[in-house]
Amino acid sequence: MLRGIKANTVRRLGQATSVILLLAAFLVLTALKPDRPPDQRPDQRPDQRRAGRTMRAAEFLDALGVNTHVGSDPYNDPAKIASLLSYLGIRNIRQSSPINALSLSNMQALGKLGARFDLIINGGGPVDLAGALATARKLAPYLNAIEGVNEAAIWPISYGGLGGVDAAVALQKDLHAAVKADPALSGAAVYIFTLGGVDPAAFPSIGNLSAYTDYANIHSYPPHGLRPCFVIHAAIDGGRTNAPSKPVVITETGYYTLPQNAGWGGVPEAMQANYLLDLLLDEAAAGVSRTYLYDLIDDGIDLMQTEREDHFGLFHHNGSPKLAATAIRNLTTLLADPVAGSGILPLDGLPFTATGIPYDHTGNTMQLQKSDGTHVIAAWNEQQPWDPDTQAAAPVQHIPVTVDLQRSYRTVLIYDPTVGTAPLETLHDASQVVLDLTDHPLLVVIPP
Numbered sequence: 001m002l003r004g005i006k007a008n009t010v011r012r013l014g015q016a017t018s019v020i021l022l023l024a025a026f027l028v029l030t031a032l033k034p035d036r037p038p039d040q041r042p043d044q045r046p047d048q049r050r051a052g053r054t055m056r057a058a059e060f061l062d063a064l065g066v067n068t069h070v071g072s073d074p075y076n077d078p079a080k081i082a083s084l085l086s087y088l089g090i091r092n093i094r095q096s097s098p099i100n101a102l103s104l105s106n107m108q109a110l111g112k113l114g115a116r117f118d119l120i121i122n123g124g125g126p127v128d129l130a131g132a133l134a135t136a137r138k139l140a141p142y143l144n145a146i147e148g149v150n151e152a153a154i155w156p157i158s159y160g161g162l163g164g165v166d167a168a169v170a171l172q173k174d175l176h177a178a179v180k181a182d183p184a185l186s187g188a189a190v191y192i193f194t195l196g197g198v199d200p201a202a203f204p205s206i207g208n209l210s211a212y213t214d215y216a217n218i219h220s221y222p223p224h225g226l227r228p229c230f231v232i233h234a235a236i237d238g239g240r241t242n243a244p245s246k247p248v249v250i251t252e253t254g255y256y257t258l259p260q261n262a263g264w265g266g267v268p269e270a271m272q273a274n275y276l277l278d279l280l281l282d283e284a285a286a287g288v289s290r291t292y293l294y295d296l297i298d299d300g301i302d303l304m305q306t307e308r309e310d311h312f313g314l315f316h317h318n319g320s321p322k323l324a325a326t327a328i329r330n331l332t333t334l335l336a337d338p339v340a341g342s343g344i345l346p347l348d349g350l351p352f353t354a355t356g357i358p359y360d361h362t363g364n365t366m367q368l369q370k371s372d373g374t375h376v377i378a379a380w381n382e383q384q385p386w387d388p389d390t391q392a393a394a395p396v397q398h399i400p401v402t403v404d405l406q407r408s409y410r411t412v413l414i415y416d417p418t419v420g421t422a423p424l425e426t427l428h429d430a431s432q433v434v435l436d437l438t439d440h441p442l443l444v445v446i447p448p
Contacts, residue, residue, distance in 0.1 A: 053285050054349040054367040057376065058340035060284050061332055065092035065118065065292035066314065067252060070110065071103035074297050074317055078106050082113035084296060084315055088325060089332025092144060094118040094251050094292040097135055104138060111142030118191065118251065118292065123149030123157040127171055129178065137184045144290075145189040146179055147217065147251065148172045151196025153203075165203050168193045176212040189214040192243050194251065200242040209242050215289060216240035219252040224265030227382035228279035229362055232286060247289045253279065254294040256311040257322060258302075265388040266308060273323040273418060274440035276314075277331060278382050281441055285366045323418075327440075330417040334443060337370045350375040350446065356401035356437070357381065363399075363437070373448030377403060380441035396438045403433040403444055415443040 066088070069075050085091055091114050098104040099122065111117065117139060121132045127149065136146055149157050152168035159167040160174075172193055179185045192213035200206055218239035222231040240248055255275055258266040267275065276293065283291045298313035310317070314325040321329070347369055354377075357363040363381035370376070379401055385394045405412070408431040413423040418440050427433065435442050 057335040057368040057370045058337045063290045064090045067094045067295040078109035096120045097122045116144045118145040120147045120150050124155040127157050127159045140184045143188040145191050147191035148193030151194050153198050154196040173212045191215050191217045199238045206242045210245040213243050215249045216243040216246045218250045225267050225386045225388050227384050228282050229382050232282050249290045251292045252294045256308045258308050258311040261308045262388045269323040271386050273327040276324050277441050327418045330421050333421050339371045345373045351406045353404045375446045377444040378441050381437050383439040399437045401435040401437045405431050409446050413445040
């Protein structure tokens with residue numbers, strides 16, 4: 001999506017081909033899946049499994065990120081951008097390397113305000129690695145990672161006498177070696193370059209680059225209003241083939257809020273919010289190390305309502321929050337762990353079963369634990385009520401889910417992040433919770 005500091009519409013055309021290939025792979029994989037998932041006991045129904053992954057709430061929150069375009073309108077006020085990030089409860093941003101002194105100054109100011117960067121080496125032409133690293137050193141205190149070029153199959157580069165994807169491979173090898181050898185930069189992770197629009201298997205010459213990156217790097221955009229779960233696992237399996245032994249980051253993913261633009265399949269704001277909450281939990285449950293949503297703010301003022309690239313933001317162009325921004329804020333507020341890093345209790349995992357979750361298809365559960373021993377059970381199911389062809393939404397299905405906590409707890413609270421941060425229900429001396437699950441996550445919170 002990123003080219004220099006401004007989005008470009010061309011990338012979606014290639015991405016459509018990519019998702020079609022990934023969906024085909026997904027269908028093959030699901031056709032071959034075993035009759036019983038490996039974490040389901042023989043005596044359990046398919047919709048009654050014990051919880052899968054348990055992770056710390058602080059780890060989940062640190063896995064959240066968002067793309068920005070510092071250096072272009074509306075990103076040129078560091079204090080404003082910092083306030084939007086604070087609103088979301090996110091500090092990790094993915095950003096192209098600055099191309100002038102003002103952009104660099106704004107990024108340094110943003111870093112001082114708490115932002116941490118995945119810094120992309122600018123592509124789309126000849127690449128000066130030495131110059132890019134000199135700029136990176138000026139941002140070194142604020143770096144999470146340095147990333148190879150963005151979508152090399154769409155924005156070809158030249159480097160070392162090579163062109164296109166071969167140049168991206170050569171650059172990746174030199175980038176990894178240079179970062180690891182540089183005392184100022186060696187604390188930053190190295191992300192592999194992305195291709196954009198194609199699976200790495202389409203370029204056999206890439207080979208296995210696991211030795212030249214710390215993370216596999218994937219872009220995944222569900223098309224035509226598809227649920228995240230129908231794309232994510234295929235995207236991970238297909239997109240990591242150029243670094244199969246490495247953990248995964250997804251550096252671009254999202255939905256745009258221009259439903260009438262059916263070319264890719266925009267969705268209404270409410271569905272963007274629901275899908276993004278589902279997506280963040282899907283990717284955490286799948287072991288994705290960090291997810292960067294695309295993007296923070298709508299890139300332009302689209303008076304004619306025809307430019308889908310101007311509608312991917314979590315915030316409108318004027319900085320007002322979309323429903324997705326509010327829902328993410330509610331989620332991060334509910335999961336906030338103010339004492340993380342001090343007096344942390346062991347990650348013990350609360351025993352429970354959830355009956356009614358369509359685990360084999362669109363639903364899932366995972367558990368998050370705060371440092372004080374608070375346990376949060378997230379339960380979600382993904383539905384697809386929006387039809388981009390008819391521009392109409394069907395009623396969502398209500399699924400009763402029973403969460404058996406195995407013992408009685410003095411207080412149990414139920415939250416819906418799409419509604420707010422006040423509990424929907426407070427139970428006392430409860431050993432069982434009944435949820436009305438629709439198309440977005442609900443949280444069951446058991447205080448310590």
